[in-house]
Amino acid sequence: MFTGEELILACSAIGAGLACIAGIGPGIGQGIAAGHAAAAVGRNPGARSEITSTMLLGQAVAETTGLYGLAVAIILLFVKPLT
Amino acid sequence: MTMLAADNDFMIKGLFSYELFGHTLWITTSHVALVMVVIILIGFAWIANRRIKKAEEVPGVFQNIIELIVEKLDQVVSGSMGAFAGKFQNYISTIFLFILLCNISGIFGLRSPTADYGITLLLGLVTFALIHINGIKRHKIGHFTSWFQPLPLLFPINVIGDLATPLSLSLRLFGNVMSGTVMIGLWYGMLPWFMKLGIPAFLHAYFDLFSGAIQTYVFCMLTMVYIRDKME
Numbered sequence: 001m002f003t004g005e006e007l008i009l010a011c012s013a014i015g016a017g018l019a020c021i022a023g024i025g026p027g028i029g030q031g032i033a034a035g036h037a038a039a040a041v042g043r044n045p046g047a048r049s050e051i052t053s054t055m056l057l058g059q060a061v062a063e064t065t066g067l068y069g070l071a072v073a074i075i076l077l078f079v080k081p082l083t
Numbered sequence: 084m085t086m087l088a089a090d091n092d093f094m095i096k097g098l099f100s101y102e103l104f105g106h107t108l109w110i111t112t113s114h115v116a117l118v119m120v121v122i123i124l125i126g127f128a129w130i131a132n133r134r135i136k137k138a139e140e141v142p143g144v145f146q147n148i149i150e151l152i153v154e155k156l157d158q159v160v161s162g163s164m165g166a167f168a169g170k171f172q173n174y175i176s177t178i179f180l181f182i183l184l185c186n187i188s189g190i191f192g193l194r195s196p197t198a199d200y201g202i203t204l205l206l207g208l209v210t211f212a213l214i215h216i217n218g219i220k221r222h223k224i225g226h227f228t229s230w231f232q233p234l235p236l237l238f239p240i241n242v243i244g245d246l247a248t249p250l251s252l253s254l255r256l257f258g259n260v261m262s263g264t265v266m267i268g269l270w271y272g273m274l275p276w277f278m279k280l281g282i283p284a285f286l287h288a289y290f291d292l293f294s295g296a297i298q299t300y301v302f303c304m305l306t307m308v309y310i311r312d313k314m315e
Contacts, residue, residue, distance in 0.1 A: 056301060057305070060255060064251050067258030
């Protein structure tokens with residue numbers, strides 16, 4: 001059987017994997033932003049640079065929630081707060 | 084357990100410790116990388132200053148590069164801050180060059196200083212101070228009453244939103260640079276030797292150069308947007 005510390009380590013690894021599921025949301029959100037930006041450039045090619053910078057800004061804000069999940073996963077795996 | 088021993092490669096490592104007022108403090112790899120970045124920036128600025136003092140009518144290569152950098156940065160700042168650009172051009176340009184150099188220092192074998200939460204949190208707090216100092220300077224007491232707009236009921240939400248700004252700014256920069264550092268560290272630490280030939284070049288190009296430049300741009304843009312938001 002597992003001893004206490006091994007069990008906690010295994011569960012931390014599983015928890016880190018689950019925390020990375022948070023990457024789904026930003027993926028979808030950034031894809032939508034990029035798709036609409038592509039459509040906007042198609043409609044108005046002159047405004048390309050402004051559209052690109054607006055898109056990057058929006059994507060960066062949408063990315064934040066995914067990074068929270070990543071931070072949780074990294075803390076679980078490498079800082080090991082529970083053991 | 085043997086796999087977990089290899090991956091401590093990319094964590095912050097203490098080089099030597101010293102005692103200060105009864106606490107044990109460490110000089111870490113972040114400090115070394117930070118000092119190197121700062122020395123490079125100051126050296127570049129010193130050489131550029133000497134060169135621009137005896138500027139020529141027809142610029143040479145180096146003078147051209149300096150003018151290009153300064154003009155592009157000024158363009159970015161005045162493009163997103165409009166009438167308030169003059170006061171912030173120096174600060175935004177400085178922070179842009181600093182974060183950019185920190186992010187791409189991973190290419191030169193350093194551990195990026197921005198993958199240390201202490202440094203990104205400090206940058207976020209400087210932005211926080213700038214936002215509110217400029218807001219108070221411009222609107223005086225109106226800066227505080229704006230928390231009660233449009234309804235007094237929304238006061239807690241407005242305050243939490245203001246306090247979350249430096250946190251999300253710093254976590255965004257830290258998370259992006261840290262994820263690149265972790266992935267490159269895992270690639271170097273866990274795969275057999277023939278996977279380390281050539282392929283890491285693409286990883287470095289994406290995580291250090293591309294992602295680092297994008298995050299630098301985003302940090303500066305968000306700083307400018309937040310400051311302008313409170314000044315209008």
